């Protein structure tokens with residue numbers, strides 16, 4: 001039967017047919033969810049365009065700073081203060097659960113589409129068997145040797161009290177094996193190319209390296225305050241991360257072993273809006289469901305995180321040691337983020353000679369090209385500058 005046009009309706013054409021099949025109901029539900037997500041994103045980014053709003057903004061002057069921050073930005077730093085001590089409190093109270101207790105949270109896997117879905121929904125995903133046991137052994141061996149040498153030289157960076165954790169900074173200067181892993185060569189990380197593809201989707205082509213360091217956590221070490229890894233950027237955050245911290249698990253990650261604590265889903269809403277804005281109640285997120293969890297992953301897993309996710313190093317209560325390499329990658333226009341990373345400031349010539357073109361690009365230290373490029377060629381020919 002043909003549907004009649006209802007003249008009193010606001011629709012100008014034919015009225016839509018009421019769907020009968022469950023297939024079209026599903027499709028409409030999806031469309032509806034998509035539209036709701038778009039509306040909530042638009043609300044989050046609504047712009048005031050009236051004259052009164054312009055007048056008060058102009059009167060306020062350049063006010064992207066919060067009056068406290070030295071970096072002239074409304075940074076997440078003060079917002080994060082509400083979480084001071086909360087990881088320790090929850091750990092002591094036994095309130096941090098292993099992520100594998102929640103059947104909906106990410107599990108290690110190799111299917112790219114499923115990994116992308118986890119990353120979008122929860123702010124992290126776990127690449128299964130990203131390194132083989134042999135590759136792990138070779139890297140741990142080199143890291144332990146380097147860590148020992150730095151302690152001997154009294155230049156070691158101890159990051160937890162009573163020397164229960166050590167940071168081995170600037171790994172790209174400290175071994176070919178680390179350089180190869182940083183640029184995802186299958187010789188150093190058997191599933192590195194998948195990690196590379198995911199990072200390229202997260203940050204776009206030509207992403208850079210913020211830092212690559214070794215993390216050695218013994219019993220009693222590892223605990224950090226909860227934070228985000230892009231806290232230096234002004235809030236509110238755009239609907240995408242500026243970078244991604246990835247963690248190569250050289251040993252098994254779980255609550256007792258000092259796995260990374262994180263709040264799954266704290267990075268964004270379904271529509272892409274940020275959770276981080278002035279006045280945000282972060283404690284509610286930490287105490288909610290699933291709340292703060294310890295990421296479970298067997299040795300060999302690579303954990304990819306969205307830099308907007310709330311997380312921190314977890315306390316190791318078990319005996320023994322947690323070994324990992326943490327690499328922070330950034331969109332191509334962002335410089336090294338980690339305050340400790342000085343890797344790009346001084347690269348000895350002997351190491352520079354060993355760097356691949358991609359590593360140089362990642363580190364932002366390509367040598368300048370002595371041949372003039374593009375429009376500058378004609379400039380040189382015409383000597384317009386003299």
Ligand SMILES: O=C(O)CCC(=O)C(=O)O
Pocket residue numbers: 215224229258259260261311312313314326
């Ligand atoms: O090592 C970890 O588990 C996390 C460390 C971390 O979040 C960081 O160094 O920014």
Ligand SMILES: [Fe+2]
Pocket residue numbers: 227228229245311312
């Ligand atoms: Fe972090």
